[in-house]
Amino acid sequence: MISVESASEIILNEIKPLGIESADIVSALGRVLGEDISARGGNPPWDNSAMDGYALRQEDIKGATKERPVELKVIYDLPAGQTPKAQVNPGEAVRIMTGAPVPPGATAVVMVEKTEPTQGGAVKIFTEAKQGENIRKAGEDFRAGDTVIKSGSLIRPAEVSMLATVGVPFVFVHKRPRVAVISTGDELCDINEAPPTGKISNSNGYALASLVAECGAEPIQLGIARDNKESLKEKLRAAMTADCIISSGGVSVGDYDFVKDVLKEMGSSMIFWKVAMKPGKPLAFGVIGGKPAFGLPGNPISSMVAFEQFVRPALLKMAGRKDIFRRNFMAKLTKDVKIKPGRMNFLRAELKAEESGFKVTPLEGQGSGVISTMVRANSFIIVPQDSSGFAKDEIVKVQPFDSSVFMADKHGY
């Protein structure tokens, strides 16, 4: 048996980020930038007004109050998008809109709410201002030539905003892995057939495709390979257009497991492991036709747990991501947990964020075929390989596998 940690390291050492391709910046959301982005110009490009109001010479309005306003001559209007017509001289002001360039000579902007226009084309200013008040300085965000986003960054809305600001409509991003998903087994029916006795639905094909999609990768569902060499070979040949191959079933010790033989015949270099984990012991990993390939166990929960631990980090690495692992959180157990030591256990659990910290409840029904427990769970309690369990109130390691614990039904202001 190999440990979860060792299997993870061996696999990830083999995985390399995919190449890059061009994408428009909104489609690039959630992908990883494959180039440094530098600014041609600075931002703001020029000193500009942070308010709708009046641009003026700060020394002109010293001592101004509501009771003793200072009156200035309004020499022109300056909407955003236009350029200043003339310099502001002593006793003058320019009516300015948010974002418009500050005219030469002006050293502050007073917001419109603290002013009042007069009949005769002047304005009363009711307040003092500090030097530079309500003026955004040219380059305060970034300067021409600055690297504004580094290669390797995940593109979030903030990065899209930055790319648009520096006028970049397309960027190079790492390719999204295309992942072939194959289920194996004569016992499987497709989900639109009513399974006769002895047969069950191909749930793994759909579960794995959705796990792939959830990573931001693109699933290619190749359906069911039957328990004979020809059928499996046909599916594997079809998988050769993908960047990565995932199969489920056919990796344990039984007689009807053709997978290994076929893989050998196809010149692949697969390793077959018993990983010290529960659920999920049997696992195959290697390279078929130059593509990383995972043979996951056939039990529904085993294949999902193995996907989470081994395939998801691999797909994120292929997509260029650096933070490829789900972070574990420490949480207080709400009940005792008893485990047979020897394998790392991943117990389906319900993690809750409370005022006092995280609490976690292991769920009833931990069998590797019990899907209803997976539906109720949002996380795995990680029980170390040598542990025989924990007592209520102990602090344990928990791996959330969805966003539920980070969302709430009430605003939290």
Place this chain on the structure above:
Amino acid sequence: MISVESASEIILNEIKPLGIESADIVSALGRVLGEDISARGGNPPWDNSAMDGYALRQEDIKGATKERPVELKVIYDLPAGQTPKAQVNPGEAVRIMTGAPVPPGATAVVMVEKTEPTQGGAVKIFTEAKQGENIRKAGEDFRAGDTVIKSGSLIRPAEVSMLATVGVPFVFVHKRPRVAVISTGDELCDINEAPPTGKISNSNGYALASLVAECGAEPIQLGIARDNKESLKEKLRAAMTADCIISSGGVSVGDYDFVKDVLKEMGSSMIFWKVAMKPGKPLAFGVIGGKPAFGLPGNPISSMVAFEQFVRPALLKMAGRKDIFRRNFMAKLTKDVKIKPGRMNFLRAELKAEESGFKVTPLEGQGSGVISTMVRANSFIIVPQDSSGFAKDEIVKVQPFDSSVFMADKHGY
């Protein structure tokens, strides 16, 4: 001025979930189920083997050990996907594969690793077994007629697995909101033009479109409405095919703000607020042609912060979600924070999960036009309206706005 909490409540009271439509179960990932799903049959459908091995009568192998094996006659092979040919009588065993139905008469399965076939069609069993050992009982996951997923559930890979297991290829899910995005202002250039002096890139259009996409909604980018009534009306008319409208700019007090007038002319019922928040004070909300409409501020950061606080929960509610708010976490401040009280401040910050708990650092450069700070941030520190700040090491409320704090670059076993 209205508080953030009140504005949020008024808005969300107006928002209703969209109707439902059919989707295949992999495309339904991340959407909200609009119907209860019940099981036609139970799972497992019949008692079945959890192992590759031998199905036998448990009492036949009492006392069996490696040294003193019990020999049983193998009456047939039972691969997964086939049905039992005959009952198991005393002294007999059936070679069975994982998932195959347990033949009548058998009361346990011994895994193949603890057996050895003989030359004469028999098998040596090296271990005892408990009654029912390695047998998954029919219905242990769920029974026929059980509601296996409730209407209103978010569809994750676990739900896709369940839907495939119960043989449901298509489900009714809430529609994804289609969201029209309009930027307003004569000062804006599209991002493929080099802006002349006085003009800036339409970064909000792209930032808001990507924020919409990140919610799982569908952005419809309508580009720039110029500062005249006709241009804005044209864009609003185009927006009438969407489920929701977002504009940025034109909601503050200045003269060149046509938005309000046009909205009135179009028979809309918009409210214009000053929300007690920073960044993000001006905000409009109402209904245009029966669709909820948001007028966000024009400053890049203001519009993103207002989107996060008001629009995102609304779009998630339209999509049928119940947990529509980002959860806040308590974190320890790494430096002092000074604030002018009177508005709720959303400070761009870097939140980190450490062994000892969450730590948060407010970033330099909090101006509402400073996009580089947004690129470096992963969260907002929420400073209450009446607060004048915090001292280093105080525990503050933090709202993460991406997944970075939940991901890691090392496995955490």
